[in-house]
Amino acid sequence: MKKAVLFDLDGTLADTAADFIRIIQQICKELGRPIPAEDAIRAQVSEGARAMVQLVYPELNQDDATLLKYRQHFLDVYEQQVVVDTELFAGMYPLLEMLEKENIPWGIVTNKPRYLTEKLLNELKLNTRCAVLVCPQDVKHTKPDPEPMYLAANTLNLSSEDIIYVGDHPRDIDAGNNANMLTILAAYGYLPPNMKDNLNAWGADIIVQNVEQLHLEIAKQIS
Template identity: 30%
Template sequence: MSPVLPSRPRAVVFDLDGTLVDSVADVADALAAVMREAGIHPLSEAEVRGLMGHGAPGLLRGALRLRQCDLGEAEWMTRRFLDRYAAAPAVRSAAYPGAVDAMAALAAAGIPVGICTNKAACTARAVLRALGFAPHLGAVVGGDSGHGMKPDPAPLLACIAALGAVPEETVYLGDHRVDIDTARAAGVRVLAVPFGYGDIAALEPDGILADYAALAGMLGLAVAEQR
């Protein structure tokens, strides 16, 4: 476990896919259906895992590049993918162990919690409801919320503002280089989880959270409660 951060945060924001939820199976299913519709051999889950983190447009462009197909197909395929995925976003997805309890503990401690994801906001909310996160959340900002997409810092800053917090008092949790770059651009401390879709060895976060059971202690909450 990484050491305790130097100050207790006033808000905590999470990435979704690869950070709170392993969603690759449902993403792969929706993508496979669209690729078959286009007459393209679908990607394996392992191939899809390597494309996660850039939102639906990045996913479809990456899939077409892997199959050496015309990128001009990406726009209509992205629309079809979003429709198919929104219809069944949490059939095979699962929360990472301890993630729901960790978020509940933050909310119980009076720390506002948000989600900043490149997934469409309505689909993100459906996943969060299905897996038990929704009651603990104060804000959800998606890639279609009007603030751009990560690594642009604007969606993260919008989420923080919606929670009534400021960047220097916020911690962001993610699993991917996109998340680290977003947090750095926003002036936000960032923790990385090693069980998601990014290459943890290539990241330089402020700390690494290997287990959600350790999150409260890492954020200084357990220390504060003992005083």
């Protein structure tokens, strides 16, 4: 029986894409740049701010000074508009309520910066419900390294083998597997386009297509 559940944030627990899409579109209009397709923006959400801004300047590499300048601009705008259209994926609130009713702690392990993550959780009123939060600032090595997973487990006073990790990116599954957690691939999330066709190759223990399936699978693992 598993004793805790950890989630990736963007594309797994929270559907944040609409805010990213709106902000990238806004920045493109400000700069007179071509506006990327919404699907292209959504696919980059899990890749971080540099990848998002590279959609605005696809001709620049990730270390270019211009790209880095607009990366900070993007982050500044996002901080002010972090929860405009963002919400939990449909069915996620009942899942969290089920975990809390069963006294199963849940938490978040994300590569999103802590100041943005905390603001998002505060806006969604999840900050006091989340039992553990691990962000890049808390570790030397981020996902797919298992260090953040072990830190979350230690914070919960649990063995990593007692924990489920849910994510929508190969690095999520790799991090969970590297820490000997039970891994669930959230195939409803922001999957990398070049890796959608062979989800079994990701190595997840379980694959779910929606939150309802996730709810059922987690319920099995904690009972």
